[in-house]
Amino acid sequence: MKEILSSSRTGDSCIHVKHKSGLDIFIAKMNGFSGVEAVFAAKYGSVNTMFRNRGDKDYTVVPEGIAHFLEHKLFENEDCEVFELYSKTGATGNAATSFDRTAYYFSCSKNYQENLKILLDFVQKPFFTQESVDKELGIIGQEIQMTNDNPDWRVMFNMLKCMFHTHPVKIDIAGTQESIAKITPELLYKCYDSFYNLNNMVLSVAGNVKADEVLAICDEYLRPCEDKGLELVFPDEPDTIVKSDIREKEEVGASIFTLGWKCRPASGIDRLKKNIAAAMAGELLTDVSSDMYQRLLREGVINSTFVYEVFSGDGFFSVMLNGETEQPDYVRESVVNEVKRLISEGIPEKDFRRFQKGMYAGLVREMNDVENVANLMMSAYMDGVSPYDTIDLLTKLTPQDVHDFISNELSEDKLVLSVIERMDVQS
Numbered sequence: 001m002k003e004i005l006s007s008s009r010t011g012d013s014c015i016h017v018k019h020k021s022g023l024d025i026f027i028a029k030m031n032g033f034s035g036v037e038a039v040f041a042a043k044y045g046s047v048n049t050m051f052r053n054r055g056d057k058d059y060t061v062v063p064e065g066i067a068h069f070l071e072h073k074l075f076e077n078e079d080c081e082v083f084e085l086y087s088k089t090g091a092t093g094n095a096a097t098s099f100d101r102t103a104y105y106f107s108c109s110k111n112y113q114e115n116l117k118i119l120l121d122f123v124q125k126p127f128f129t130q131e132s133v134d135k136e137l138g139i140i141g142q143e144i145q146m147t148n149d150n151p152d153w154r155v156m157f158n159m160l161k162c163m164f165h166t167h168p169v170k171i172d173i174a175g176t177q178e179s180i181a182k183i184t185p186e187l188l189y190k191c192y193d194s195f196y197n198l199n200n201m202v203l204s205v206a207g208n209v210k211a212d213e214v215l216a217i218c219d220e221y222l223r224p225c226e227d228k229g230l231e232l233v234f235p236d237e238p239d240t241i242v243k244s245d246i247r248e249k250e251e252v253g254a255s256i257f258t259l260g261w262k263c264r265p266a267s268g269i270d271r272l273k274k275n276i277a278a279a280m281a282g283e284l285l286t287d288v289s290s291d292m293y294q295r296l297l298r299e300g301v302i303n304s305t306f307v308y309e310v311f312s313g314d315g316f317f318s319v320m321l322n323g324e325t326e327q328p329d330y331v332r333e334s335v336v337n338e339v340k341r342l343i344s345e346g347i348p349e350k351d352f353r354r355f356q357k358g359m360y361a362g363l364v365r366e367m368n369d370v371e372n373v374a375n376l377m378m379s380a381y382m383d384g385v386s387p388y389d390t391i392d393l394l395t396k397l398t399p400q401d402v403h404d405f406i407s408n409e410l411s412e413d414k415l416v417l418s419v420i421e422r423m424d425v426q427s
Contacts, residue, residue, distance in 0.1 A: 001017065001018040002015060002016070002017045003015070003016050003017075004016075005386055005387060005388065006388065007388035007391060007392070008392075009388075009391055009392065009395065010364060010367055010388075010391065012028075012367050012373075012388065013028070014026050014027060014028040014206075014373075014377055014387060015027045015028075015211050017215065019198075019215075019218055019222060020224065021198045021218070021222035021223065021224045021225060022197070022198040022199035022224065022225045022226075022227060023198040023199075023201055023202070023203055023218070023222055024201075024202045024203070024381055025202070025203045025204075025205075025214070025215070025218060026202065026203070026204045026205070026377035026378070026380075026381065026387070027205050027206075027209065027211045027214050027215075028205070028206040028207075028373050028374070028377065029207075029208075029209055029210065029211060030206060030207050030208065030370060030373065033207050033208050033370055034109050034207075034208050035107060035108065035109050035207050035208065035370045036107070036108050036109070036112040036115075036205065036206070036207035036208055036209055036370065037105065037106075037107050037205070037206050037207055037370045037371045037373070037374035037375075038105060038106055038112070038115070038116055038119055038203070038204065038205045038206075038374065039103050039104070039105040039202075039203070039204040039205075039374050039375060039378045040103070040104045040105070040119050040120065040123050040201065040202075040203050040204075041101055041102060041103035041104070041201060041202050041203075041204070041378050041382070042101065042102045042103075042195050042196050042200060042201045043100070043101055043195070043200050043201070043202075043382055044067050044100075044101065044102050044191070044195035044196070044200070045067055045097060045098050045099045045100040045101050045102060045173070045313075046064070046065065046067050046068060046097065046098070046099050046100075046168065046169075046171065046172075046173040046174075046175075047099050047100055047167070047168045047169050047234070047313065047314060047315070047316075048067060048100070048195065048232060049061060049062050049063075049064060049066075049168050050062075050232070050233050050234070051194060051195075051230060051231060051232050051233065052230075052231050052233075053194055053228040053229060053230055053231070054228055054229030054230075054231075055229075059233060060190060060194075062187055062190070062191060063175060063179040063180060063182040063183055063187070064168065064171045064172075064175040064176065064179040065140070065144075065171075065172070065173070065174050065175015065176065065179050065180045065183075066175070066180075066183055066187060066188070066191055067097050067102055067173075067191070067195075068097040068102075068140070068173050068174045068175065069136065069140060069174075069175070069180055069183050069188070070102070070188050070191055070192060071095050071096075071097045071102050071104075072136055072139070072140060073126070073127075073128055073132060073133070073136060073188065074095070074104070074122065074123060074126060075095065075122070076127065076132060082118065082122045085118045085122075086106060086115065086118060089108065089110075089111040089114050089115050089118070090108060090109070090110055090111060091106045091107065091108035091111065091115040091118075092106060092107045092108070093105065093106040093107075093115075093118075093119070094106075097173055098173065099169055099173065099313050099316075100313040100314050100382070101382050103378065104119060104122075104123050105119075105374070106118075106119055107370075107371065112207075112208070112209060113213060113217060116205070116214065116217050117217055117220075117221060120203075120217065120218070120221040120222065121221060123196070124196075124221070124222075124223055126188070126189065126192045126196075128185040128188040128189060128192075129185055130184070130185055133183060133184065133185055133188070137180060137181065137183075140174060140175075140180055141177055141180070143174055144172065144174045144175070144176065144177060144180075147172060147174060148172075151250050151252050151256060151420045152256065153172075154248065154250075154420060155256050155257065155258045155322075155418050155419070155420045156258050156320075156322075156418070157170070157172060158246045158248065158258075158418040158420075159246070159258045159260050159320070159416050159417075159418035161242070161246070162241060162242050162243050162244070162245070162246050162416045162418065163241050163242065163260060163262045163318065163416045164237060164242070164262070164316065165237060165238050165240075165242055166234075166235035166236065166237050167234060167235065167237045167315055167316055168234070168235075169313065169315070169316045193228075194228065194230055195230070197225045197226075197227070197228055197230070198222060198223075198224075198225040199225055199226075199227040199228075200230055202377075202378055202381040202382070203218070204374045204375070204377040204378040204381070205374065206370050206371075206373040206374040206377065207370040207373075207374075232314070234314070234315045237315060237316075239262075239264070239414075240413075240414075241262050241413075241414055241415075241416055243416075244415060244416055244417065245416070245417050245418075246416075246417075246418050246419070247418075247419040247420075247421055248419070248420055248421070249420075249421045249422070249423050250420050250421070250422075250423070251423055252420055252421075252422055253422075254324040254326075254422065255324065255325060255326050255328070255419060255420065255421045255422050256322070256323070256324050256325075256419070256420050257322070257323060257324075257325055257328045257331065257417065257418065257419045257420075258320050258321070258322050258417075258418045259320065259321040259322075259328075259331065259332055259335060259415065259416070259417050259418075260311075260318045260319065260320040260321070260415070260416050260418075261318060261319050261320075261409060261410050261411065261414050261415050261416075262317075262318060262414040262415075262416070263278070263317040263318060263319065263409040263410075263414070264317060264409065265312070265314075265315050265316055265317045266312075266317060267314070267384065268383070268384040268385060269384070269385055269389065269393075271312055271317070271383065272383060272385050272389055272390060272393060273393055273401075274312070274317065274405065275310050275312055276359075276390065276393055276394055276397055277397065277401050277402050277404075277405035278310045278312075278317075278319050278405060278409070279308075279310050279359065280352070280355055280356070280359070280397065280402045280405075281319060281402055281405055281406050281410065282308030282309070282310060282319055282321070283308070283355040283358075283359070284342065284347070284351060284355070284402070285308060285321060285335060285338060285339070286306055286307055286308045286321065287351065287355075290338075292334055292335075292337075292338045293306070295334075296330075296331065296334060301325055301326075301327050301330055301331060301334075302323050302324070302325055302331065303323070303324055305322070305323045305324045306321070306322070306323035306324075307321070307322055307323065308320065308321050308322075309322065319409070319410065321335060326422075328417060328419045329417075332415070332417050336412055336415070339406060339410050339412075342403070342406055343403070343406055343407050346399065346403055347399035347400075347402050347403050347406075348399075349399060352399045352402065356394065356395075356397065359394055360391065360394055360395070363390060363391045363394065364391075
């Protein structure tokens with residue numbers, strides 16, 4: 001099945017094909033561009049630690065960090081490492097595991113067909129042995145230690161541990177030294193067979209490509225898969241937070257903080273609408289021209305690192321403010337008061353339109369970047385929406401939508417403050 005998806009607002013379009021193998025394929029031919037970006041991704045991330053397939057009597061529970069571990073191991077096959085193959089074609093390849101997806105990708109300016117063959121081939125050829133697993137344990141163990149020593153990483157995960165009671169999003173993507181020690185070749189194959197089924201994956205290709213060439217390679221390299229009826233399950237997560245405050249002292253040049261609200265999760269188009277409203281709320285709370293921002297800046301409480309992030313996925317949703325400060329309690333108090341003011345006085349129309357235009361312009365710019373377009377199509381599939389839904393929903397957003405989000409979701413009793421303090425700061 002082939003369909004053309006397009007945006008009536010920007011004129012951008014792509015082809016979506018439901019391949020006979022079970023794979024969803026998105027192709028965006030971008031005239032005037034010389035580069036190509038391809039992403040082959042599985043809807044499988046660090047939070048997917050409990051699952052079963054159709055016909056399984058019991059759920060399989062796997063060690064934390066196994067999705068990231070599997071990603072590392074796929075780059076090795078029986079013949080050679082994938083990076084060696086890409087080096088011969090002039091491509092740059094890599095992969096990344098997040099909370100709810102694992103993506104393998106390459107960028108190139110030539111030989112895209114050969115590079116696409118490499119990508120599709122190695123991702124479909126798992127090769128796990130006890131020897132290779134033992135070797136990887138040390139490598140990933142060092143990576144875990146490095147992230148544990150990263151204050152920006154620590155301040156966020158400390159916040160997540162205070163925010164979520166049971167949801168696995170609070171666990172480091174790479175797992176722990178103890179959890180990865182439980183990984184075996186048999187578990188890796190079980191996870192691969194369950195999550196790397198083509199019915200649970202997507203291929204996204206953008207740039208100087210031809211759709212018929214991409215599809216011909218897919219016909220040759222994709223191995224048909226039966227949909228196994230993968231079922232995911234997450235522990236019941238209360239609406240409440242665990243605790244509102246956590247602090248550690250580290251050897252850092254400046255104290256850093258993350259201030260996050262635990263919001264109600266959503267999925268599909270509802271989550272996308274919520275993401276847009278949350279982003280607008282973040283823009284308002286970190287607006288450099290606002291009275292709150294200017295006051296905190298004049299007082300030396302914050303600096304230009306004060307930014308927001310919308311963090312969402314399967315079973316979790318949060319709006320976070322991050323930055324440097326030596327007065328985190330004062331920042332929290334100021335933000336809480338600003339939220340109350342926005343709820344009481346409403347969203348200023350002038351500010352709303354300014355941010356809406358800025359966000360729209362940002363989305364249009366992304367449409368003119370090969371890497372962004374490939375990732376846009378991939379992410380849309382993962383989220384169960386169309387690649388062009390974001391720009392359409394943004395134009396329909398109203399100040400009342402943002403006010404409703406702030407009123408319903410940015411509750412003080414769902415707010416967590418995480419701080420990494422300088423060693424010399426007096427608590």
